[in-house]
Amino acid sequence: MLRQYELVERVARYDPDADVAALNRAYVYTVQKHGTQKRASGDPYFSHPVEVAGLMTDLQLDQETIMTALLHDTVEDTLATIEDIEDNFGPDVARLVDGVTKLSKIEAMPENERAAENLRKFLLAMSEDIRVLLVKLGDRLHNMRTLHFIKSPEKRQRIARETMDIYAPLAERVGMYEYMREMQLLAFEQLEPEGYATITGRLEQIRRQDGGQVDAIALAIKQALAEAGLRVEVSGREKHPYSIWRKMAERHVSFEQVTDIMAFRVITETEADCYSALGVLHTTWQFLPGRFKDYISTPKTNGYRSLHTSLMYENSMRVEVQVRTRDMHQTNEFGLDAHWAYKQGDKPDGQVGWLRDLIEIVDASHDAEELLEHTRLAIYQDRIFAFTPKGALHQLPKGSTPVDFAFAVHTDLGAQTVGAKINGRHMPLRTPLNNGDVVEIIKGKAAEPQLSWLGFVVTGKARAAIRRAVRLKEREEVASLGRMLFDEIASRVPAKIGKKATREAAKRLDLEDEDELMYQIGAGRIEDRAVMEALVPGCTADMEVPVDWARQDRAISIRGLTAGVGFQLADCCHPVPGDRIVGLRVPGERVVVHAIDCMELASGIDADWLDLSWGKQSIGAVGRLRVTLYDRPGTLAEMAGIFAQNLANVKTLAHVQKEHPFSAYEVDLEVQDLAHLTRILSALRASDSIAQAERI
Numbered sequence: 001m002l003r004q005y006e007l008v009e010r011v012a013r014y015d016p017d018a019d020v021a022a023l024n025r026a027y028v029y030t031v032q033k034h035g036t037q038k039r040a041s042g043d044p045y046f047s048h049p050v051e052v053a054g055l056m057t058d059l060q061l062d063q064e065t066i067m068t069a070l071l072h073d074t075v076e077d078t079l080a081t082i083e084d085i086e087d088n089f090g091p092d093v094a095r096l097v098d099g100v101t102k103l104s105k106i107e108a109m110p111e112n113e114r115a116a117e118n119l120r121k122f123l124l125a126m127s128e129d130i131r132v133l134l135v136k137l138g139d140r141l142h143n144m145r146t147l148h149f150i151k152s153p154e155k156r157q158r159i160a161r162e163t164m165d166i167y168a169p170l171a172e173r174v175g176m177y178e179y180m181r182e183m184q185l186l187a188f189e190q191l192e193p194e195g196y197a198t199i200t201g202r203l204e205q206i207r208r209q210d211g212g213q214v215d216a217i218a219l220a221i222k223q224a225l226a227e228a229g230l231r232v233e234v235s236g237r238e239k240h241p242y243s244i245w246r247k248m249a250e251r252h253v254s255f256e257q258v259t260d261i262m263a264f265r266v267i268t269e270t271e272a273d274c275y276s277a278l279g280v281l282h283t284t285w286q287f288l289p290g291r292f293k294d295y296i297s298t299p300k301t302n303g304y305r306s307l308h309t310s311l312m313y314e315n316s317m318r319v320e321v322q323v324r325t326r327d328m329h330q331t332n333e334f335g336l337d338a339h340w341a342y343k344q345g346d347k348p349d350g351q352v353g354w355l356r357d358l359i360e361i362v363d364a365s366h367d368a369e370e371l372l373e374h375t376r377l378a379i380y381q382d383r384i385f386a387f388t389p390k391g392a393l394h395q396l397p398k399g400s401t402p403v404d405f406a407f408a409v410h411t412d413l414g415a416q417t418v419g420a421k422i423n424g425r426h427m428p429l430r431t432p433l434n435n436g437d438v439v440e441i442i443k444g445k446a447a448e449p450q451l452s453w454l455g456f457v458v459t460g461k462a463r464a465a466i467r468r469a470v471r472l473k474e475r476e477e478v479a480s481l482g483r484m485l486f487d488e489i490a491s492r493v494p495a496k497i498g499k500k501a502t503r504e505a506a507k508r509l510d511l512e513d514e515d516e517l518m519y520q521i522g523a524g525r526i527e528d529r530a531v532m533e534a535l536v537p538g539c540t541a542d543m544e545v546p547v548d549w550a551r552q553d554r555a556i557s558i559r560g561l562t563a564g565v566g567f568q569l570a571d572c573c574h575p576v577p578g579d580r581i582v583g584l585r586v587p588g589e590r591v592v593v594h595a596i597d598c599m600e601l602a603s604g605i606d607a608d609w610l611d612l613s614w615g616k617q618s619i620g621a622v623g624r625l626r627v628t629l630y631d632r633p634g635t636l637a638e639m640a641g642i643f644a645q646n647l648a649n650v651k652t653l654a655h656v657q658k659e660h661p662f663s664a665y666e667v668d669l670e671v672q673d674l675a676h677l678t679r680i681l682s683a684l685r686a687s688d689s690i691a692q693a694e695r696i
C-alpha cells in the first residue's frame with residue numbers, strides 16, 4: 001500500500017502548488033473513518049481508497065481529484081456525511097465525493113432494480129464533472145484487481161459483467177486505453193475462465209517456442225527505420241488474451257487462425273516522421289491492404305491519434321504496427337479527457353462535453369447506434385427510459401406508449417388509464433415515448449382497459465393485462481345478458497325457480513356454477529329448451545320443437561354486440577356488410593340483425609333495438625336478388641357467368657315467374673359486403689340478357 005508521504009510526494013512532484021496539508025488531512029481522515037473495516041482480501045479497508053488515489057496520481061490529476069479518491073467511500077461506507085466532507089475539505093471536494101457516492105448507490109441496487117436503473121442517470125451523475133468518472137474508473141480498476149478475493153462466484157460474475165459492459169467502454173470512450181485493456185482482461189478471466197486459460201496457455205507455449213520473437217521483430221523494425229535516418233523508439237507486445245478472444249469470436253476462427261497476435265508501437269519525434277516511417281515499413285514488408293488507418297489526419301471521436309497498419313513479417317506472421325509521436329502517445333494512453341480536465345486548470349466547471357453529447361445521443365435514441373456501435377453500451381439502444389412525475393424511473397422497450405408505461409408502474413394504474421401527459425402536455429395514448437420523457441397518467445374511476453390498446457402497446461405486461469381485463473369484462477356483459485334471458489326462460493317453466501333450482505340446473509348441464517350457466521345462455525350456447533329441461537326435467541315434452549336457428553357464419557362480426565352473444569341475420573331483408581343495420585332483441589331469442597330499411601322493422605315488433613354496425617372481418621353474408629332475364633336461350637348462363645366472374649357463390653336459385661318475354665329468378669348470393677353486391681348488380685344491369693336486377 002502506498003504510504004502517506006509517498007502519495008503526497010507524488011502529487012507535489014507534478015503539481016508544486018498542491019496543498020500538501022489538505023492531502024495529508026484527507027489521507028488521515030479516510031484511515032480514521034474506515035478504521036478497522038476490512039476488504040475481502042483481509043487488508044484494511046482504507047488500503048482501497050489509498051490505492052485508487054495512487055492510480056489518480058499516475059494520471060497526474062489535480063489535488064481535489066486525489067482527495068476525492070481518498071474520500072470516495074467514506075460517505076457510502078462509514079458514518080461520515082457529505083456535510084462532514086464539506087466542513088473538512090470544502091464544497092468542491094464534497095461535490096465530487098457526492099457524485100461518486102451516487103454512482104455507488106446505483107451500483108448497490110438489487111439486480112432487478114438496477115436493471116431498470118438507467119444509463120442516463122448514470123451518465124448524468126458522472127457528467128457533472130469528468131473527475132467523478134475518473135475516480136470511478138480508478139475505483140473499478142482497483143476493485144477488479146482485487147476481485148479474486150471475493151468469495152461469491154455470483155458476485156464476481158456480476159461485477160465482471162458490469163465492468164465489461166459499462167466501465168471498459170467508458171474507459172475507452174475517454175481514451176483511457178490502459179484502463180480499458182486491464183479491465184477487459186480481468187473481466188474476461190472471470191466471465192470466460194476456460195477461454196482465458198486456453199489463450200494464456202497457448203500464448204505461453206508460443207513464447208517458449210519462439211522465445212524472443214517479439215524482441216527480434218521490434219529490433220528489425222527499428223533497424224529498418226534507422227537505415228532511413230529516422231530516430232524512433234519501438235516497443236512490442238503480445239496482444240492481450242481478451243483481444244485475441246474477441247478476434248476469434250468476431251471472425252469465427254481458431255486460435256491458429258488469429259495470426260496477428262503481436263502488436264508494435266513506433267514512437268517518432270514529429271508528425272511528418274510518422275508518415276515517413278510508415279512509408280519505410282510499407283516498402284520493407286508486405287502490408288495488408290484494407291488494414292491501414294490514418295487516425296492522425298482523422299482522429300477518432302475521442303481524440304485518439306495514430307497510424308495503424310498490418311504487415312506480413314517473413315511471409316507468415318501478421319503483425320500490427322501503430323505509429324505516433326510521443327505527444328500523441330501520451331495523450332492517447334493517458335486518457336484524453338483526463339488530460340483535458342487537468343489542462344483546464346483547477347476547476348473544470350460544468351458538464352463534460354462528450355458525456356453531455358452521449359446523454360443527448362442516448363436521449364435521441366435513433367442516433368445511439370452510431371455512437372455506441374463499438375461498445376457494449378449499445379445494449380441500451382433498444383430501450384427507453386421514462387420518468388414518473390415524482391422522478392421514479394422505468395425502463396421500457398423502444399416504441400413503448402403511455403399505456404405500456406402505466407402498466408409498468410402498476411397493473412391497476414394501467415387499467416385505470418384514460419389519458420396521459422407527456423412532459424406536461426396532453427398526448428394521445430398511442431404516442432411512442434422518448435428517452436427522458438416525464439409521463440403523467442390520468443386515471444379514470446373504473447378500470448376499463450380498451451381492446452383497441454392492443455393495437456399499439458408493445459410490452460408483454462400491458463398486452464396480457466389488457467387481454468385479461470377485456471375478457472373479464474366481456475364475460476361479465478355476456479353473463480348479465482344471460483341472466484336476463486334466464487329470468488325469462490325460468491318464467492316459462494311450471495315451477496318457481498329459486499337459487500337452489502338454478503344451481504341444480506347448472507349441475508345437470510355439467511356447468512361449473514350459476515355464473516357459467518348465465519354466460520353460456522348469454523353466449524347463445526345453450527338452447528332455451530335445454531335450460532328448461534335442466535330446471536324442470538320433462539317440462540318441454542309437449543312443446544313444439546323450437547325453430548332451428550340458422551348457424552351463422554362465424555366470420556361475421558358485428559360491432560355493438562358483445563363478443564359471444566348469439567345473433568342471426570334476418571331472413572326478411574338479408575342484410576350484407578355495408579348495409580346499415582339494427583339488432584332486435586327479444587327475450588329468450590337471439591339478436592336478429594335487420595337492414596335498417598327492412599319492412600319488418602316498421603311492423604312494430606316488441607323488442608329492444610340495438611344500434612349495430614359491421615365488424616372488420618365481415619365476410620360471407622347472403623344477399624337476395626331478384627333478376628329478370630329475357631326469356632331466350634343463353635340468358636341464364638350469362639347471369640351465372642356474371643356471378644362467377646365476380647366470385648359470388650350462388651346458394652339458391654329459384655325460378656319465380658315466367659311472363660313473356662321475361663323470366664324472373666330469386667337468387668341468394670354469398671357476397672363479401674355491400675360494395676361487392678352493388679358491383680354484381682351493376683354488372684347484371686349492364687348485360688343485354690338482363691332486363692332488371694334488384695335486391696329484395
Ligand code: MN
Pocket residue numbers: 048072073139
Ligand atoms: Mn471504492
